[in-house]
Amino acid sequence: MLHLAQTHLTYDATAQDVSIFSSQGSVIVALLLMMVIEFQDRGVLFGWPSVNSTDYMGRTLRSSTHRSVTLIRKYHGYIIMWAAVFTFWYHPMENTLGHVMGFVNTWIFMLQGGLVYTDMHLNKYWRFVLETWVAVHGAIVAYQTGGPTGYWPMFTFGFSALVVFTQLFTLPFWKHLPTWTRYVPALVYLTITLHTYSSLPDENGRLWTRLWEPIVIPLNQYFFALAICGLVTLCLNIESKFNASFIHKSLVQVEYVGCIIGFLLLYLTKIVFSWAYQYYDAQLPGNPMVYFVGVFTPSAIVASFFIKRLVESKV
Template structure:
């Protein structure tokens, strides 16, 4: 790498890393949207088409399943953006490329963690592993556009939508655990030092589970042009940047991490609001409750009792308005209860794994791998069942 090139790289990631992350993420999301709607039959109106019918969308070239209705009733989690007759070649390529992306990320993470060299440390510069991630993820972003416009389908033809959503919420679970030292577990209580064995263990190995949630979702969706896909791909790109910049100082900036955590509220709310039904009550109120009982306690707002009182009053007023027609307030608790159950499950698994590693240090690698894989699978499936109610892939319409 030339001196000029190195200087340019340092200028970008030393002075404006977050600007780079945001601009490239929004840029990719907009590119996905423009390319998808350019030849759409209904032009740019499909941007707001959250429940396409059979024959709609699909870039005007592919026949997609569309939304599922039984006796006039809409079926949630029957993912509409799938081809009726998927290409077997495209399907195989999609899975092979996902596996390459997934295992390549894990390999880079493991290679760094197992390295004994002293230069493996936190830095304000992008180091060799960061650049490997940049090249890997950049290549996969380009692949996604090309593959999507040739074959359309992502992994959605073989993976239930609940699994995709569960893997995203999984990322938020580990984020809550990692932040325990400075914002506690609930209402600012339950803080533990970063040196705590369980928290340290989760901090050290959380990257593998978060990589799974990020990469799976990136390859799950087709590069469609709805508002939900736009903000979804922006979010996925932001998370991909977070997987790229590990051991770079931007990775643990609290404001940046809080943006990544709360973006799911923005994405979930905007996506649910353009759909009929009660889905928005689950996602909007659920993720807002998580913010108000946990994430807000790392901000200066939590230092003022008066401001917190005003914020909680506004939330209760908003909840009263949102449930004015059905009073089903319990829907707002689905996500908070699920997340906190998973948080404590992960803490228990972390404690047991740490205990096993201390007793059998020679088996550290297989123990950690088995623990990470089993916990990730259990949490993802559990969250999928909570959110979707089943793991079914609807191909009967």
């Protein structure tokens, strides 16, 4: 209600101060964490690797990411709630379909945070909705802003690829079906995708030249999810060495204050970066989203380690 009143008074919320890519980047980080959280149950592709996987690559992937996935499952809420609140206050409460779908997205994230420690928080069907809502929202916003010749296919088929190759296997009924059935949604998806792109011309009127579009989003999501696991593992190793040091044992209170300051500074860094990119109208090469995810992800992960130290502190 406060945000609705603010929209009618000043309209723009924080959109006038920070880059739109900061809002989108914060949500991407939340979605990346969801992928990591679900890894232990559904794997990466078509339910692989599962707990029963016997192949070398599957066993290696599960064993090498076990510690990082476990930690993210425990402390993910701090990052996801920041992402939801950040993007919530970025957008004015417009009455377009794209805005409505986006606000529903942030609201269900917030609702999930309010359901923590309840059975509903762990419900797989509900978690599936949380993670895949962006496929519909992204497609609608892309069409709304770019029209029929814009990049709506990239968002539609890019996020849908994540659904049929990975996210669909969050749902528990797949474990009771024959393995071959897991490939059916992907085959349907590929058929629809190829049919759609067969009539989608590029700016020069050529067909079949835009088939790279649906690949971009899944590749980035898989890469950054793996990078998160690697970063968390690195931080865990650094923490273990810190725990063994004399300084940690003798300066507990200093560490406690340092964790609070470090936590606040890291989140302040994200805000300043978001503002500076907008204020100075930065024109960096490549996709700006990569820069924001690249800044937000490590700062949020390290901030979570400060939270971890505060929670486990003996002070």
